[in-house]
Amino acid sequence: MMNTMTPENLTVAIAVPLEAEHVEAIKAAHPAVCVLYDPELLPPERFPADHAGDPAFARTPEQEARYWDMLRSADVLYGFPNENAAGLAKIAASGKVRWIQAMAAGAGGAVKAANLSEAGLQRIAVTSSAGVHGLPLAEFAMMGVLNGFKRTAEMAADQAARHWPELRTPTRLVSGSNLVITGLGEIGVATARLARAMGMNVSGTKRTVKPVSGVGTVTDADGLPALLANADALVNTLPGTPYTEKMINAGIFAAMKPGTVVVNVGRGTVIDEDALLDALDNGQVSYACLDVFAVEPLPRNSRLWGHPRVMVSPHTSALSGAENRLIAGRFIENLSRFQAGEPLLHVVDPVHFY
Structure with a gap:
């Protein structure tokens, strides 16, 4: 050419x-x-x-x-x-x-x-x-994981209400937890590097399955449900293609361990947003940090705006x-x-x- x-x-x-x-x-x-x-x-x-x-x-x-x-x-x-x-x-x-x-x-x-x-x-x-954009996106992804593990959404709500809870609720330890990354390209690999530095065990998916340094298990999309059965967090970095559209759907959410944290820094079309809302409501997903959406700007009537356990970022995490x-x-x-x-x-x- x-x-x-x-x-x-x-x-x-x-x-x-x-x-x-x-x-x-x-x-x-x-x-x-x-x-x-x-x-x-x-x-x-x-x-x-x-x-x-x-x-x-x-x-x-x-x-x-x-x-x-x-x-x-x-x-x-x-x-x-x-x-x-x-x-x-x-x-x-x-x-x-x-x-x-x-x-x-x-x-x-x-x-x-x-x-x-x-x-x-x-x-x-x-x-x-x-x-x-690999490093800025990886840092944002880890912020999302930390927000979910450390209950920052609940803390912010309590602060806004000037409410001091009578019972102290523990947070989750990042070190030793399991992270799954869908899309082990440059962004995914950068995210894996930061996650490992915090003591996380990392696995993930790649279209062409081959070893990735520092990633324990690499599989294709068909192996994703098995990875999620033991995952504490999922970070999506996949691009939007016909092959990835709504790849993270109701079936994938059902395969997750209850309480999984979900972060999306790839493309919004990869996640079925209706299925995500259902998973948030039934506890399969404990928190979602989203920088991308199926329709952008995110429509004003989207339930994601007001969900108490969702962070909406206006597609700016790479900037x-x-x-x-x-x-x-x-x-x-x-x-x-x-x-x-x-x-x-x-x-x-x-x-x-x-």
């Missing part, structure tokens, strides 16, 4: 908001590459790593024409045009681009939504930021002040590979879209 290209005839266009210091880092690492960057054409960031930028931003017709002329002249894009699937579809149909660095770790959803032709999927490589720097560093490395005709890191699968 990729031919060797010399830096002298390679053009990169920055299609999404990015701080000038990171643009300069790309230029400094690849001084012979033409890097096109016009902040006037990009919406301002509202917060660090705000890849879509301010939704109130609008280009003039002249700016819109300049934006697309810039992108169509590039071999490589940093970000999807306008950071959406429609922009990807438009550039694929009219540009010469051959590689796009996506900002999201789960970029497969946008690639699928762009509905590119088979020829387009073969011509354009899309790389995700998978791995960049950190270092994100843009880390993605730019990943891009710099892959740009060297692209020029040399070597395989790119973290290419989105054009069949399964993850």
Whole structure:
């Protein structure tokens, strides 16, 4: 799919908001590459790593024409045009681009939504930021486990009510407990590392079953119920694909040991939310920490908002002040590979879209 290209005839266009210091880092690492960057054409960031930028931003017709002329002249894009699937579809149909660095770790959803032709999927490589978010997501996942084990939801409710319970309720010990991770990719492995540091016994699932350092048992999805029979906590890191949709369903919740803590930092479609609510109500699940949902933003009428043993996070657990720097560093490395005709890191699968 990729031919060797010399830096002298390679053009990169920055299609999404990015701080000038990171643009300069790309230029400094690849001084012979033409890097096109016009902040006037990009919406301002509202917060660090705000890849879509301010939704109130609008280009003039002249700016819109300049934006697309810039992108169509590039071999490589940093970000999807306008950071959406429609922009990807438009550039694929009219540009010469051959590689796009996506900002999201789960970029497969946008690639699928762009509905590119088979020829387009073969011509354009899309790389995700998978791995960049591994540590922030792993830290969030462990926060969720700790919240569940240490009863922070109950403490917060008591504090809000200025209620000092007459009976003292013990919390659960993390060390020595059993954690199951669905999806032992980079995020799952980072979570396993933190969990082991706290003394947890870790097992998990992987589509292609093979040993993972520090993980006791690795199985495929068919082996998940057996793992959960002895688990104290479940962390999901799986992407949203047709194969994972509602994979964690009523049958899986029924296989859990009563009182299991559930954390989701993968995709919301992996968990059947109605089944999760039933499991929370009947005690199979003692606490759920959720950063992702089947529909986002989470509808105002969702029972998850008001459930006393649910934490709702607005899909922000991966965000950190270092994100843009880390993605730019990943891009710099892959740009060297692209020029040399070597395989790119973290290419989105054009069949399964993850």
